[in-house]
Amino acid sequence: MTKQLPSTKRSLPIALLRAREGVMAPIREMLGETGITEQQWRVLRVLAEHGSMDSTTLADRASLLFPSLTRIATAMRDKGLITQTRDNVDRRRQMIAITQAGQNIIDDHTEHAAGIVAGFQSRLGHENYEQLLDLLAMLDPDAQD
Template sequence: MCGTIPDVMSKHETTPPTSPDPADVGLRFLTVAHQVRTAVDQHMAAAGLSLARTKLLRLLAQRGALHQAELAEALGQAPRSVTQAVEALERLRLVTRTPDPVDRRRKTVTLTEQGHAALAAGEQAGTGILQRIFGALDTRQLTRLEQLLTDTDEATRHSATP
């Protein structure tokens, strides 16, 4: 019985996990977010409406007719960008633009019936792909992801101010 005791610890030892680098995790988050956004945009475009156009139409559906400047402010975009988007939507007959009765230089944008139908189709396509992507997660994972997103949102709000 004189012998050496086998080194049992070496079989069970593991290297301690390293803490992930926050910048690496942040970059991965941005990459995944971009992939999800691209998938949503592609599915919505296949249904006839891009994600960007859907946002503009949704705003009109929620708030009613708006001046182009109000649309630009609400969307956080440059007025010229919104003007171009509205012109494209008008060519597709999804919105109408009418001169303001007081200031004829200002245009009021209104969602048409075709716009309502296109919005419904685009939103349905967007919802469908999001259901497929996030439906692959179980309830526990979705709950955890929701909490992580809430925490990340809060951290972003606190870190955004200099």
């Protein structure tokens, strides 16, 4: 006997894709005026929050594949949003840091981004919002508390 798949309305992968589009639409709108991509925004957010870090850690924290980060970082460096230097101890490690121009993009859009988050919290309710983040973290094999 063949087991039936759930309806696409109750399919977790499809539901996550639909939810991602709903979450990303207002962020894409906000980024439209910045001249940076969603991926570049994530890189800037991580660097603004955690400071300079090696490219492997940055790729992981920004949810990017390492080869993608390499390409994205080159474009961001060319725009003056980040710096790339070799680690003083391990010359194989590349360190990436946010520049003042990159930090200005974060600073200029913090209020708008916070408003987007507040809208999601309002729509879901604070408790549901936090629970959703906790539940999604349970699906992340690399999630750490």
